Amino acid sequence: MTWTEAVVVARFLATPDIAVIDLAPGEGTGFPAYTAGAHIDVLTDSGLVRQYSLCGPPESGRYRLAVLNAPDSRGGSQAMHALDVGDRLRISAPRNRFPLVTARRHLLFAGGIGITPLLAMVRQLKYEGGDYALRYCARSRARAAFVPELADDPRVTFHFDDEHPDQMLDMARDLGGPQPDTAVYVCGPGGFMDHVLGKAEALGWPPQTLHKERFSNSHADAQANAAGSGGFTIRLASTRAEYFVPEGSSVLDVLLENGVAAPHSCQLGICGECVVRVLAGDADHRDDVLTADERAAGMFATCSSRALSPTLELDL
């Protein structure tokens, strides 16, 4: 991972627990361009790496992040909330695992802080004259970020838990059955994602029409997920070296312990940085980042996925 220095040039609270942070280049030339749905990695002083979607207007030359202060995180969000104007931090170049696809219509479902990549999508679709609708769910109006800048858009519908029951999200009514040439995008906390995606599938939407970005995996959940039960062997295609992955360790853990320069970032199964290709063996996919097509093509997230076969050969 190559890190670039950035400086905080603006910071304000969008809600009592969501900080909006604007970054400018800390040195040299401007930031790389990005498209809606992109995120950057942020390396905090405590060494944690966290992913944040870019939600500001790209033409500003700045990167805008919105960070929920999550008390049960490992400290990444608290460190971000403690930032002040003039503070410096290290960031990666933008990556986009959640891009807008070519479709006649785009249906966007945001839960809470999951609004951040979808806000960028709304802005891009509006600019391009695209056909879209955004449904934005949050616990309350006061705890939802960016409501003022979305409120005048007739294609945006809000659903607040503490308001009239009739305005709550109803997937049968608000999504309905599959529509031709229509893409669905979902981002938010795990429970929200499971609800929306589960209902969409039950309504008959094919998996390839459903696009998701999950960024609230807890570290404890991710570790338990990757640790799995039972061990297996991995073989590196380049050297034929074999390593055993015991119960309690991830593939990535074993690679790093053995000095293999395996790419990685979030270690939560959500960023895609650790993905390699499986050349032989059956994968047990446990990540939240790869699509069904990518899995079918042999892609494998070493930080979170395991093996169904005794041995997995990796393109490393």
Ligand code: FES
């Ligand atoms: S390191 Fe992020 S998905 Fe594996």
